[in-house]
Amino acid sequence: MLKVPIILSIFLSISFFTFSQQRQVVSKKTYNTQRISENEIPTIDGKLEDVIWSNHSNWESNFIQREPTENTSPSENTSFKIYYDSKYVYVGIKNFDKQPDKITNWMSRRDGFEGDWVEIIFDSYHDLRSAFSFTVTSAGVKGDKIITLNGKNEDATWNPIWYAKSAITKEGWTAEMKIPLSQLRFGNTENQVWGLQVVRKYFKNDEISVWQRVPIDASGWISEFGELHGLKEIKSQKQFEIQPFVVTSLETFEKEPNNPYRDKNITSINAGLDGKVGITNDLTLDFTINPDFGQVEADPAAIALDGFQLFFKEQRPFFVENKNIFNYQFSNPIVGGSFSSDNLFYSRRIGRNPQGSAETVAGGFIDAPERTTILGAVKFSGKTKNGWSIGVMESMTANEYAKINTNGDEREELIEPFTNYFVGRIQKDFNNRNTFLGGIVTSTIRNLDEDTDFLHKSSTTAGIDFMHQWKNRTWYLGTNVVMSRVEGSETAILRTQLSIPHLFQRTDASHVAVDSTKTSLTGTGGDIKFGKAGQGHFKFETGVTWRSPELELNDLGFMREADDIQNYTGVIYSSLQPFGKFRKGTLTYQHWLKWDFEGNLNYIDWDVEAKGTFQNNWNITLGFYHQPHIYSKSLLQGGPRIYLPDQYGAWWALGTDSRKKLSFSLDGWTKTGNEDSYFLLENGFKITYQPLNQLSISFSPKYTMIRHRLQFNQTNDFNGSPRYIMSKLDQDTFSLAFRLNYTINPNLSIQYYAEPYISKGVYTDFGYMNNPIARSQSEQLSLFSEGQIYYDEVNNAYDVDETLDTMVDYSFNAPDFSFAQFRSNLVVRYEYKPGSEIFLVWAQGITDYRRSIGSLYRNFDNQVFSKQPKNTFLIKATYRFF
Numbered sequence: 084m085l086k087v088p089i090i091l092s093i094f095l096s097i098s099f100f101t102f103s104q105q106r107q108v109v110s111k112k113t114y115n116t117q118r119i120s121e122n123e124i125p126t127i128d129g130k131l132e133d134v135i136w137s138n139h140s141n142w143e144s145n146f147i148q149r150e151p152t153e154n155t156s157p158s159e160n161t162s163f164k165i166y167y168d169s170k171y172v173y174v175g176i177k178n179f180d181k182q183p184d185k186i187t188n189w190m191s192r193r194d195g196f197e198g199d200w201v202e203i204i205f206d207s208y209h210d211l212r213s214a215f216s217f218t219v220t221s222a223g224v225k226g227d228k229i230i231t232l233n234g235k236n237e238d239a240t241w242n243p244i245w246y247a248k249s250a251i252t253k254e255g256w257t258a259e260m261k262i263p264l265s266q267l268r269f270g271n272t273e274n275q276v277w278g279l280q281v282v283r284k285y286f287k288n289d290e291i292s293v294w295q296r297v298p299i300d301a302s303g304w305i306s307e308f309g310e311l312h313g314l315k316e317i318k319s320q321k322q323f324e325i326q327p328f329v330v331t332s333l334e335t336f337e338k339e340p341n342n343p344y345r346d347k348n349i350t351s352i353n354a355g356l357d358g359k360v361g362i363t364n365d366l367t368l369d370f371t372i373n374p375d376f377g378q379v380e381a382d383p384a385a386i387a388l389d390g391f392q393l394f395f396k397e398q399r400p401f402f403v404e405n406k407n408i409f410n411y412q413f414s415n416p417i418v419g420g421s422f423s424s425d426n427l428f429y430s431r432r433i434g435r436n437p438q439g440s441a442e443t444v445a446g447g448f449i450d451a452p453e454r455t456t457i458l459g460a461v462k463f464s465g466k467t468k469n470g471w472s473i474g475v476m477e478s479m480t481a482n483e484y485a486k487i488n489t490n491g492d493e494r495e496e497l498i499e500p501f502t503n504y505f506v507g508r509i510q511k512d513f514n515n516r517n518t519f520l521g522g523i524v525t526s527t528i529r530n531l532d533e534d535t536d537f538l539h540k541s542s543t544t545a546g547i548d549f550m551h552q553w554k555n556r557t558w559y560l561g562t563n564v565v566m567s568r569v570e571g572s573e574t575a576i577l578r579t580q581l582s583i584p585h586l587f588q589r590t591d592a593s594h595v596a597v598d599s600t601k602t603s604l605t606g607t608g609g610d611i612k613f614g615k616a617g618q619g620h621f622k623f624e625t626g627v628t629w630r631s632p633e634l635e636l637n638d639l640g641f642m643r644e645a646d647d648i649q650n651y652t653g654v655i656y657s658s659l660q661p662f663g664k665f666r667k668g669t670l671t672y673q674h675w676l677k678w679d680f681e682g683n684l685n686y687i688d689w690d691v692e693a694k695g696t697f698q699n700n701w702n703i704t705l706g707f708y709h710q711p712h713i714y715s716k717s718l719l720q721g722g723p724r725i726y727l728p729d730q731y732g733a734w735w736a737l738g739t740d741s742r743k744k745l746s747f748s749l750d751g752w753t754k755t756g757n758e759d760s761y762f763l764l765e766n767g768f769k770i771t772y773q774p775l776n777q778l779s780i781s782f783s784p785k786y787t788m789i790r791h792r793l794q795f796n797q798t799n800d801f802n803g804s805p806r807y808i809m810s811k812l813d814q815d816t817f818s819l820a821f822r823l824n825y826t827i828n829p830n831l832s833i834q835y836y837a838e839p840y841i842s843k844g845v846y847t848d849f850g851y852m853n854n855p856i857a858r859s860q861s862e863q864l865s866l867f868s869e870g871q872i873y874y875d876e877v878n879n880a881y882d883v884d885e886t887l888d889t890m891v892d893y894s895f896n897a898p899d900f901s902f903a904q905f906r907s908n909l910v911v912r913y914e915y916k917p918g919s920e921i922f923l924v925w926a927q928g929i930t931d932y933r934r935s936i937g938s939l940y941r942n943f944d945n946q947v948f949s950k951q952p953k954n955t956f957l958i959k960a961t962y963r964f965f
Contacts, residue, residue, distance in 0.1 A: 112309035129248030180255030205964035206278025234304025264319035275314035302617035321361030344450035366465035372436030418653030523863035606634030728757035784815035918963030
């Protein structure tokens with residue numbers, strides 16, 4: 084069984100390398116721009132009626148279709164002009180349309196590319212790898228993003244100051260842009276050459292056309308752009324932007340009798356400062372002092388019963404902007420994987436929930452902050468003309484204390500210490516930008532006391548990454564190596580050894596052992612991969628990634644599991660032209676093999692997936708997988724490896740044409756284990772309705788059912804031996820996400836988001852693990868007889884009398900649960916001048932965890948409907964000086 088995927092990986096590597104297609108040769112276009120004088124500067128109104136636009140010279144056209152039928156004539160023509168002066172680049176674009184009355188003018192907030200749009204992209208560094216994108220829709224909505232890694236990464240959170248308008252005409256629609264040179268980055272040379280691309284979305288036909296042809300199977304995007312010439316004697320305008328803000332808030336909640344911390348509403352006022360300063364032509368300093376992110380949407384609800392931490396995406400503006408510079412996702416294969424979230428820098432650690440907790444006696448009360456205060460943060464980032472990409476970030480968070488009131492006496496206890504976070508990233512390109520070498524260093528240093536010495540005193544991680552591409556970036560070889568060192572008290576290091584990512588206490592593991600005297604851990608990890616990025620129908624990648632037992636990244640990074648070696652292989656076949664009833668389609672094969680550092684093969688997974696988009700723009704996805712070999716070293720959470728029967732599964736998705744005012748999609752997946760060991764079924768769908776150009780409504784319910792026969796509960800001691808208590812779990816989860824977006828104009832919008840979430844688990848058929856690696860459940864499990872276990876309702880626990888001598892041998896808490904949550908956000912945003920905004924926010928939330936007492940609806944009614952929510956009302960105003 085093991086030989087098959089390994090031989091297949093080697094065979095595919097040799098086959099693709101031997102029979103790869105020759106690259107198509109596409110000549111690069113050149114556009115020559117001109118400088119204008121002060122009296123020629125156009126008025127940005129979208130109408131293109133100024134003198135510089137009205138003459139017929141210098142208009143560039145001859146676009147080529149890219150989707151759905153690459154290298155054919157587009158349905159409609161497009162023309163553009165580019166001018167510049169000492170401070171701005173001016174762009175005019177004519178989007179011809181024979182039916183201008185049918186142009187779709189859907190309104191949205193910034194970066195919402197609804198309806199017809201046109202995009203201009205400048206590779207102003209001319210490094211063939213990164214670029215700045217500016218988009219405007221026919222409704223006048225702006226969008227902007229930074230594109231990196233030759234098109235593989237896009238950062239739409241970049242919000243530069245620039246100006247754009249659009250207008251409907253008798254010939255179609257027009258767009259006009261004014262882009263400050265201060266928002267771009269370029270070298271200090273007399274005659275500039277930039278990469279250039281112009282892209283148009285023709286919404287009626289769901290068609291993409293481009294000025295510079297880039298074959299659909301090209302190995303890159305930015306490296307294939309045309310060129311912009313004629314930029315002479317321009318100097319980078321150093322940015323200097325200061326944005327102070329003030330925010331005031333009111334919190335209301337259900338009052339609690341005798342609780343001094345919940346007896347009245349809470350009001351507060353806060354102020355801070357954000358800034359952006361151009362240090363050189365290439366490097367920018369960003370800073371924030373006492374930041375506030377009250378307008379940011381709350382995380383979706385989730386619950387994890389396996390003990391592993393949950394990964395949430397970053398949504399806070401300061402940490403999202405330019406995040407690609409600091410990204411070090413050291414295992415990121417095209418096939419994905421359970422390790423694809425692992426990263427040396429996970430910005431959600433900064434300002435996290437306090438990690439400590441306070442305790443009090445019965446009748447006492449605790450007031451603990453929900454998050455850590457960020458005192459300030461600074462970023463220094465950019466790319467030099469010599470090809471050096473540089474990123475440095477430092478942030479400090481405050482001491483956080485819990486207030487404890489016992490019979491009127493109040494004291495404070497430290498639950499999160501003052502912490503300094505640092506990350507430095509650097510990368511250099513060589514060999515005509517076909518070879519890259521980089522590195523990263525992160526540091527976390529805490530100021531601990533006796534209440535927080537369970538945390539690491541310090542944590543340092545470092546990594547080196549290398550990538551080489553050849554044959555016009557068709558083939559690549561990449562590798563990186565990372566290391567970590569954490570230091571702290573014996574308590575802190577013992578806690579790390581026993582934690583879910585490590586589990587050194589596993590009784591059957593000879594290569595790891597708990598050492599309670601240790602005060603540091605040092606580990607390594609890495610990845611090496613080889614693949615084909617394009618040129619032809621096939622893409623391919625195979626690689627190996629590893630994490631040593633002592634690798635620990637979770638102080639400032641994210642790591643799901645250590646003591647892990649994985650081989651991954653993926654092959655993707657893509658259609659290059661429409662075929663039959665399909666506009667496009669892909670077929671993917673992928674597999675994973677997983678070992679631990681003792682050499683145990685723990686996991687094999689095979690997947691096949693087919694995706695297709697029909698000619699009517701409906702889309703479909705079907706996938707199947709088989710896991711013929713599964714051993715879990717974490718299911719018993721410190722116990723030995725456990726054998727799990729084979730599992731099979733499938734996933735599916737179907738979506739209608741999203742261009743219609745009413746569209747829907749459904750998706751789901753299922754997993755089934757042999758011997759009725761496991762069953763999962765998840766189904767969801769989404770309905771989106773656009774009744775008006777300004778109004779969009781979506782409704783997304785999802786239901787998940789899990790039936791798990793081998794659910795771990797806890798470990799008990801029985802006569803000096805561990806008892807791993809198991810049970811059958813019936814878990815049902817339902818959520819419903821509702822969104823309403825009303826965009827009055829691109830600068831004024833109202834957004835509402837609400838999501839009720841309920842998950843309940845019922846545990847039955849209790850027993851203990853008898854022989855974890857046995858191949859049948861009857862040998863693995865010993866179930867408690869009716870006389871061996873009984874429920875103690877007073878203590879909500881189960882008492883076990885294994886020996887049937889009427890004496891309780893051990894007890895464990897009843898694990899039945901119901902987790903309910905409701906969260907909503909209403910945000911009114913008004914951008915009263917470029918970069919300056921007013922937010923009006925109403926956030927509402929209820930979270931409750933208790934024993935399950937019935938159906939999903941009954942639990943939700945008791946936990947949410949019958950309670951008063953916490954309400955937060957907030958007004959935030961910013962003003963940007965630039």
